[in-house]
Amino acid sequence: MKLLALNVPLPPAADMAAFAPELIVTATAVAVLLLPFFLTRSRRDRLTAAVTALGAAAAAVAAGAFFVRGGSHPAFSGLLVADRLSSFLRVLIFGFLALIAVMWLITASRRRNDATVIDAPEFFTLLIAATVGMGMMVSSVNLLMVVVGIELASLPSYAMAGFQKQQRLGAEAAMKYVVFGAVTAAVMLYGVSLLYGVYGTLSVDRIAASVASAGTIPPVAVIGMLGLLAGVGFKISAVPFHFWCPDVFEGASVEVATFLSVASKAAGLALLLRLVYAVGGFAGAAPHYAGSIALAVGILATLTATLGNLAALAQDNLKRMLAYSSIAHAGYVLMAVAILPTDGQGISGSPGAQALVLYLLVYLFMNLGAFSVVALVYNRTGSERIEAFAGLGRRAPLLAIPMALFLVSLVGLPPMAGFAAKFQLFYALFVYQPISLRWLVVVGLVNTLISLFYYMRVVRAMFLQTTDDGPIEVSALAAGWVIAMAVPVTGLLVVWQPLTKLF
């Protein structure tokens, strides 16, 4: 029985423990798929969402435990890493999954003919699978895992975008999404294959070490990196790869749009930060080519934020406007990615990562809140257009006032959490960025000014326009949910200082 002797050890228990959140969420997906075997239709939908929320919350707690314990744990022969950055983002992403499940219970489950209600187990299995992919994206330090993570996050998202099979817009959104995603994924894989050829490894750290020792990046590797950027840029809808975003948000159901606007972009941005940081800040000290990498990211950020804000000005559909707004916000966070280390610090506590994490945390709550209001208004009026919000301040003050808070926060005006996020970002840009990139602060401020116009248009419609439409009935649960989202958006400023210390 010599052959059966264990030569290769089991994956160490520590590796499994570090990725317990992913395991918990995967088990939840299996459980959700098994639920309909034992339950009748009538009780199934709500229970599916509840199980998803509980599983995701448990995973977030598990990731939080690892975050509190701290340290960096490379797992599975260096394919994945569990450090403070990845743990915090996994708390964020899995916690967000739990919140999405609750939001679905409050908004979507009221809709009679909604496909996500009728096929709830399938919808939630897709949702959970995509989230697992995003959890892998924020932890991957190997290009194979990057590819697998992005694809695992994308494939269920395509299906979710077209989940409303009866609707033409859903079908169209899903087709645009899948065509665009498949093309960028293919280009990304070709880029990865070129990088593998040049550096003989798929490990991001070893590639970074090779780049650092060579001092330059050969043209073939640059092409490979651009291919990789196409794949990641697609996930965060950075500008040349953003075309899918507004169409998918408009065609998909509100809950799916909410999920994609936060989780997908958060995972992609964290992944990009990790990649840029590895190559641009090898061993903690910025090498001389880091300046050009930071400049490239900075230009990408400028284009993304500016185009997102300008296009949002022209939108009448609120979901489409929020899609362009999410492109713009991805642009702001990309500015954080451009902050490279100046001294020998690890990625987890670096100013760029700090600004990114705080921004994403705030963005999660304000976007979730704004989309929830859009969903609730849609449930009552059947419209997602800005006209449906006319006079909302009188018709449903419990929705309109929190919505105004979310929008003010999305602009980034002082009393709101959005201000803390933006201030932290611009401060980090100004202090830690080399002089050559400080103009990004100006870009950010000008963009904030532009964004004021379209966000305030909604506020004006809600409070200054009048209509003859009667009041909108809001259930106590829905009002409570929206107000619960408004609390962190208004109150986060109080705990701003401790929050920055947290990470």
Add this chain to the structure above:
Amino acid sequence: MNHVLHIGLNHYLVLAAILFAAGLCTMTLKRNAIGILIGVELVLNAANVNLIAFSHYGTGLIDGQVTAIFVIVLAAAEAAVALAIFLNFYNRLATVDVDRGDRLRG
């Protein structure tokens, strides 16, 4: 005298580059969604040829080959999802011409 053509790394790289170029042209020029998907598969296969050739002639490690296997599985999963979505689109519009998807714009 060497009677056998020596096939080396460069031959595979050229093959992969040709596949990539063909795939890129297909993806950009085709208006038919299925055609675009075929282009995607060509590019994925180009990546696979690259990965396996680099793995064989380069480090001698098998990580490139393992990646290629993952790519095969990913490509199949992607094709399955994409075809299902195209089918759904076809049921709504009776076409798979991507230019006909023009209801969402702005």
Add this chain to the structure above:
Amino acid sequence: MTWAVMGITLFVLLGVAFVLGSLLAGKLIRPSIPHPQKGEIYECGEPTVGDSRIQFDLRFYVVALVFVIFDVEVALLYPWARVYLQNARTAFVDLLFFFGVLLVGFAYLWRFGYLDWVRSSAGQQRGGQTSGDEDIAA
């Protein structure tokens, strides 16, 4: 030009010449008696039914997609089989998990009628599915 290239060129030329030569010989030797029936499509002697460019039943696609998914998973078994003997116990448990998850998906498809050629109304009630692609075809 190397010997190998010369050899291949010669081989290709001879092959083409042989094919063209036999066709030319047949053309010269055989009698020419045209008949409309000779121009018809030969399909085991049966007259053809309909156009060959028909649209396939959509139900084929659903079954084919399911088949592709389960078929290609076998590719992931190759590296597993390669290292099996190095670490049989771990590999075995790994595979149980891998197949376990796949089986849950398969059981779902089976139970809720995605594998049925004509989806039964009982399956629809059990699963409560709405108009999937296969319903439109049915």
